[in-house]
Amino acid sequence: MEAAEVVAKLIDLPGGQALLDAASGDESVWLVGGAVRDLMLGRTPEELDVVIDGPLDRVLARLGGEAERHDRFGTATVRLADGRIDLASARSEQYALPGALPDVSPASIDDDLQRRDFTINAIAIRLVDAELKAHDDALADLAAGRIRVLHSGSFVNDPTRLWRAARYSTRLGFELDEESAALAALASPGAVSGERLGHELRLSLREDSPTAVLSAVEALNPGALIEGFDPNPARLAEASALLGSAGRQDLLTLAACCQGVELQLLTRWLDHLQFTASERDLVTASSRWVTASPLRSAQSASQIAEAAAGAPLEAVALCGGENARQWLTELRHVTLEIDGDDLIAAGVPPGPAIGIGLKRALARTLDRDISGRDEQLQAALEGAEGPS
Ligand code: ATP
Ligand code: MG
DSSP, rough: OOOHHHHHHGGGTTTTTHHHHHHHHHHTTTHHHHHHHHHHTTOOOEEEEEEEOOOSSHHHHOOSSSEEGGOOOGGGEEEEEEEEEEEEEOOOOOOOOOOOOOOOEOOOHHHHHTTTEEEEEEEEEEETTOOEEEEHHHHHHHTTTTOOOOTTTHHHHOOOOHHHHHHHHHHTOOEEEEEHHHHHHOOOOGOOOHHHHHHHHHHHHHHHSSHHHHHHHHOOOOGGOOTTTTSTTTHHHHHHHHHHHOOOOHHHHHHTTTSSSOOOHHHHHHHHHHHHHHHHHHHHHHHTTTOOOOOHOSSHHHHHHHHTTTSHHHHHHHHHHHHHHHHHGGGGGOOOOOHHHEEEEETSSSHHHHHHHHHHEEEHHHHOOOHHHHHHHHHHHHHHOOOO
């Protein structure tokens, strides 16, 4: 696709018209990276990536919207009513230490293309006149479906590019060229901070085929994942369908992949990757749940509830089977028409008996032994009196 056609396509994209307006008469504004790549491939970019040959201020002022600036790198994200634009001042990067964030300095657009991850992302189009600048191999690699680093130190400087390569190859159906793949295998993912690795893992889990991305990561460099991690766990498809939109699909996938990871190692890894405490607990609990059998062996609705209530829905989904399906689709929604106040009003003294009575009424309701307020109250009162 010609550069001019790429620019013309912007009009139909969220934020595209605003960007064209802001770039009008301004020779410093270039569409770059993923946005150009995706448009050239006939895909719709997630957001518009823009490089400004100079400071961002004037373009930001013309764009309006809400700008979030990250001054260390001279970048900003602008959220408009209808889209997101990521802007950066053209810069070059120096890596003092492998895996650390680079030191950046202002540079030309040509230099800026040189700092990028892969040739297919080292393409820029100036918006005012559709001038194209690209790495020598960029257009050929884009046409051939090839992911190629720009220099032999690329993965050493920034091992997060392993994850980026895995996402692009899966999403676009591209392949790394032989030399890039060999370089990927030599990188040290451990040189990257947990925060940045966690970010890459989270992005990967949100892709359409997360297990394919994780398998690609493992194939490129097994050291990127921890011991026992299975990027292609059995039964995940069933669990994912069971969970639907009731829970976190990304954490379900992660838990499924981590069933074989030793618990302490898993907990430490998730903390290192800066998952929140509740995300970590959900993943660890769900990844262990598979070994618990009460849900699978439950014979009645109340036994299913006994086994599943309080467990993360992701854990139940991973357990799989008919009982899990019943819990997720029906039983977890069953509630009583009475509460503790009804029991107190009926003369039960406040205390543990209330909870015991309500639990008994819920169990019998789940088993369709009783229904409606009156029968529930009766059952709860009997339960509150003692074991039946
Ligand atoms: P996506 O569709 O996932 O957003 P993208 O290619 O647009 O893919 P971004 O993370 O939005 O990726 O980054 C925009 C551009 O910035 C990339 O296309 C690439 O040129 C450059 N880039 C981003 N991260 C890196 C990195 N770690 N090393 C080098 N270049 C990078
Ligand atoms: Mg992008």
